[in-house]
Amino acid sequence: MSSVLMSRSPPSVDVTDDAVLGGRLQLLQPRRGHRFGHDAILLAAATAARSGDDAVDLGAGVGAAGLALAVRCAGVRVTLVEIDAALSSLAVENAARNKLADRVSVATLDVAAPASKFAAAGLRSGTADRVLMNPPFNDAQRSRGSPDAARKVAHVASEQLLATWARVALRLLRPSGVLTLIWRADALADVLAALVRGFGSLDVLPVHPKPGAPAIRVIVRAVKGSRSPLALHPAVVLNEADGKPSAAIEQILRGSRALTFER
Numbered sequence: 001m002s003s004v005l006m007s008r009s010p011p012s013v014d015v016t017d018d019a020v021l022g023g024r025l026q027l028l029q030p031r032r033g034h035r036f037g038h039d040a041i042l043l044a045a046a047t048a049a050r051s052g053d054d055a056v057d058l059g060a061g062v063g064a065a066g067l068a069l070a071v072r073c074a075g076v077r078v079t080l081v082e083i084d085a086a087l088s089s090l091a092v093e094n095a096a097r098n099k100l101a102d103r104v105s106v107a108t109l110d111v112a113a114p115a116s117k118f119a120a121a122g123l124r125s126g127t128a129d130r131v132l133m134n135p136p137f138n139d140a141q142r143s144r145g146s147p148d149a150a151r152k153v154a155h156v157a158s159e160q161l162l163a164t165w166a167r168v169a170l171r172l173l174r175p176s177g178v179l180t181l182i183w184r185a186d187a188l189a190d191v192l193a194a195l196v197r198g199f200g201s202l203d204v205l206p207v208h209p210k211p212g213a214p215a216i217r218v219i220v221r222a223v224k225g226s227r228s229p230l231a232l233h234p235a236v237v238l239n240e241a242d243g244k245p246s247a248a249i250e251q252i253l254r255g256s257r258a259l260t261f262e263r
Contacts, residue, residue, distance in 0.1 A: 013086050013090075014030065014031045015028045015030055016029060016030075020068065020253075020255075021071055021072075021253070021254060021255030022254035022255060022256070024071055024255050025068060025071050025098055025255070026094075026098060027062055027063070028062060028090050028093055028094055028097075029061075029090065030087075034061060036061055036062065036064035036065075038253065039134050039182050039217065040061070040065040040068065041064065041065070041252070041253055041255075042236075042252065042259065043133075043134050043180060043181070043182045043219065044064075044068035044069040045068075045072070045257070045259040046221065046259040047065075047130055047132045047178075047180045048130075048180075048258070048260075049069060049073045049076045049129070049130050050073070050075075050076070051074060051075025052075055052076075053075075053076050053077070053129040054076075054077050054079070054127060054128050055079070055128065055129065055130040055131070055132065056078070056079045056081060056123065056128045056131045056132075056169075056172055057079070057080050057081065057131075057133070058081050058111050058131060058135070058168065059082065059083075059111055059133055059134060059165070060080035060081055060088075060091060061082060061084075061087050062087050062090040062094055063080045063082075063090075063094045063095060063104070063106070065132055065134060066078040066079075066080045066132070067080075067091075067095060067098060067100060068255065069132065070100050070103055070104050071098070071255060072258065075103075076130075077104075077105075078103060078104045078105075079104075079105050079107060079122070079123060080095075080105070080106045080107070081109050081111060082107075082109075083108070083109065083110045085108050088106050088107075088108040091106045105122075107123065109121055109123075111135075111164070111165055111168055112164050112165075115171060118168075118171075123172060125171045125172060126171075126172070126173070126174055126175075127172065128172040128174065129173075129174060129178070130177065130178050130179075130180070131172055131173055131177070131178075131180070132181070133165055133169065133179070133180075134181070135161060135183070136161060137184045137187065162183070162190055162191065163193070163194045165194075166179070166194040166195055166199075170197075170198040173224045174224070175225050176224060176225060177223070177224045178221060178222070178223055178224070179195075179221070179222045180219065180221045181219070181220050182217055182218070183218055184217065185214070185215035185216055185217055188204070188218050191218065191220050195222050198224060198225070199222035199223065199226070200223055200225070200226030200227045201221075201222065201226035201227075201228035201230075202221070202230040203220065203221040203230075203261040203263070204218055204220050204231070205218065205219040205220070205221075205233045205235070205236060205261065206218055206232075206233075207219060207236045208235050208236070208237045208238065209237075209239060210238065210239045210241060210243070211240070211241050215235065219236075219259065231261070233261055236248075236259065237249075
């Protein structure tokens with residue numbers, strides 16, 4: 001799978017330079033506005049990929065999830081899809097400075113764009129082995145959003161956004177290709193509804209902030225064309241009761257451990 005690699009240019013926004021995966025990945029990101037967090041790293045850790053796979057990261061921002069996947073899984077080719085030109089420019093820079101430009105490309109593209117525009121960017125239908133996505137998931141009806149326009153686009157979802165992104169993932173994936181996404185736990189029903197057509201073998205992994213607290217996220221993996229039933233897996237707990245990250249989460253955030261779904 002080929003894609004559009006934008007020319008490198010100095011970032012035009014005020015940025016910070018942050019280390020993730022225990023320093024194995026250095027990422028430029030805007031000082032203000034949309035900034036990546038643990039969700040992106042958890043999503044990458046939950047995306048199972050093998051050398052030679054083609055993966056597409058939808059709504060990639062500065063590339064945190066897709067680049068973390070490329071670091072963890074040698075030989076995987078990743079295309080980062082991002083609508084914001086400033087963020088996609090930073091994603092290009094991040095791929096280059098982490099010596100991943102030979103396997104990571106960037107397409108400045110709206111996820112909701114028609115298939116013809118994806119194809120023009122080298123993303124033909126039915127060619128991806130993996131799609132990963134961390135869509136905007138704050139409810140527009142319950143959230144005022146951010147006054148920062150870029151941050152609002154990255155965090156506030158329209159009513160049909162999840163269903164639209166799921167359809168795009170379905171279109172991009174090969175038969176038996178795998179979608180992995182992270183979403184709000186209180187909107188799990190929306191995820192299941194979005195994936196009811198075309199996907200099966202859904203694996204649901206709740207993410208809790210600490211022991212005894214309700215889940216705040218769900219990580220869901222789904223297989224295109226599968227008819228296997230849904231499986232609800234043991235939860236991931238981010239922090240111990242004292243607020244310190246759990247040992248397992250520390251390993252995941254440092255890139256030395258993947259999040260697995262055992263069936």
